[in-house]
Amino acid sequence: MKYKRFVLGAVAIIVALWIIVGEQMAGASADAFINARLVTVRSDVSGRIDMERRALGAKVGQGEVLASVTDPLVDIIRLNDLIMEGDFLLSELSRLTAYQTATQEILGKLEKRSAIFSRHRMEEITIMLDHARDRLALIELSGESEAESDAALESFGAPANALPAEPRIPGLALDHARERVAVLEVALSAAQAGVFLGGGYNDAPNAEQRAVEMRSEMAATNTSIADVEARQLAVASRIGRERQRVNGLTGGNIAAPVNGLLWEVLAADQERVERGDPVFRMVDCGSVMVSLSVSERIYNTLTIGQPAKFRPAGRNRIFDATVSRLAGAGAATIYRNLAVAPSPKHLERYDVTLLVAGIANDPDLSCAIGRTGRAFFERRPLDGVRGLF
Template sequence: MKLARILIGIVLLAGGLYILIGEHFAGTSADANVNARIYVIRAPIEGNVTLAVKSIGARLNAGELVADVSDDRFDNARLLELERNRDNQQIELTRIAAQRMAVSESRIGFSAQATDYQHGRTRQIEARLAENKAAQDAASARLRAADAAFRRANELSNRGVETAASFDRARAAFDVAQQDLESARQRNVYLETELASARSGVFIGESYNDAPSSSQRIRELDLRLAELSVDEQQVKARIAQYERQVDAERVRVNRLTSATLKAGVPGVAWDFLVDDGEFARRGQDLMKLVDCSNVIVTASVTESLYDSLTIGAPVQFRLFGDRRIFDGTIIRLGGSGASLLYTNLAVGPSAQHLQRFDVTATVPELAREPDLACAIGRTGRVIFSGGPIARLRRLLTRYGY
């Protein structure tokens, strides 16, 4: 029994020495902290700050509202001027539209007057043409009578019955009748030409123009309507240009009078640099946010251990008071005096940390643990090679202990 106790003691002593010596030669950090990058939210404009998140440690999702900044004192004189110029062009467009309507109504009146004149003139020429045709028929009848009289006078003159004076009168009457008929025919051709022109809207005749005054007024009004149409297109183009300028100026005013700040990454509210309702200048820091999407581990080691490390080498990390072990990878060897490397990190180095050599590792498995996804500030130890304790804990973890 006594021998068994001695053997058990020897085994426990050997195991303890194995663990102490193994852990010593395994290489561990003096201290290690769960760390993350700090994002500083700044005011893009000056104005009063309204915080949507008001407590340190509040969890934020990417795209979640953080704060609003509004400035009611911004000078919007340029926007007012553009809107006033646009309104003036709208008034001008209304005036041109009213003037076009008045000119169009006047043109309708003159068009009706010109149509009535054309119809009346056409009927007048048709009446004159009918009258001339009747005169032509009468001249044709007189020519036939004169021709018959001339023939009788010629026969009587050849017989010696008719005197030369009577024959000359019959000939003169025939010539006159023939001339009257030809004149009536020429007059008929002229009236037919005048009628065809009148039906097409062109009036030919003596002592008047080819178009009545109403038609001339229609042409003047058409020219005025064309000028008003050009003016209307120009005013519309200016209105469209002012609309674009007003929209652009409104966007600029909105950007300079109000701003909505949202979290760019999922994280935790780390610090508030202004109070709710406080006036902030443009570019002033408003809030610090810890980026929980990329958690790292910062540690310090001795110089002898530091000289044996390389970037990309595997490491193990375990938290104090926690039996879980997480795999990681060295991503930066900061060396001694690495205080400048912690400017944008949530947890700064201690004085003892700066006396040793800085090492940074990434541990992706931390983000998959709900209670450690953003456990900034938790401390632990980094093992740079598999020691006895690490192997023992992995074995216990595998069997559910």
């Protein structure tokens, strides 16, 4: 019985020593804390800044307006010149449109007068042709009657010149009558085709001649209107681009680029800022990581992508992690764009960065910047017991 107690005590001491030594000798970090990248929000334009008062560390959603910048002294001379050019083109278009309308009215009146002239001129030629045909028929009939009289006298045995001479129709008059009918027929045919002949030239009415000129003016005016409208479209496009540029220079809202925390305010309300000046610094909660330092012995056993464990202080849950960066000793420069800087003691050891995917899904740790804990790179004797709690 006495030996049994001695053996049990010895076993208990050995197990306790194994646990203590195993826990202490396991690869673990001296310190570990949740960290994240910083995002600097800058002003796009120069001007006066207006911002609401916000507590440092306040949660900010992506796209949320943080401040606005206004520059009342932005240069708009070019925009005003383009607007004036557009007004000139509008005035020119109004003038051409009015001229087109007036020309159209004059052309309508001239075409109406020309139609009246054409109708009456054709009636006139028709009347003249009818009378000319009647005269030609009378002349030809008179010539036939004289020939019949001479034949009757000769049948009675009397000479043709036995009676006193009566007026005879000269052959020249007959020929002239025939010529007149032929000329009028040609004139009527030409008039029906829209050409009025007079003395061997085109006897188009003055209204028709003016109408031809007006049609030419209308064509030129339509071309000018099309040209002005095309230039209006070009100027309108240039005005739109210039207005967009001026609006951009005039100012606007400064929105949060990421979901995160308001970490630092670098400008004051109503302060004048220049283009590119930093206004805010935010913590990007989408880039949460764990920073830690280890001894040289443990550091030399680590590799990129190696699995690890992270246990936040005050929490029983252990998160799976992965080694993402091995920065070594004196790695102060890599923290310039991170939310939490390392302590001098941290820099005396070897810096390691872990990616812990499960933290993003934990509402208490998703953006708990600065929260501490420990990281482990080897299995420890009590890992199985810790999993029960």
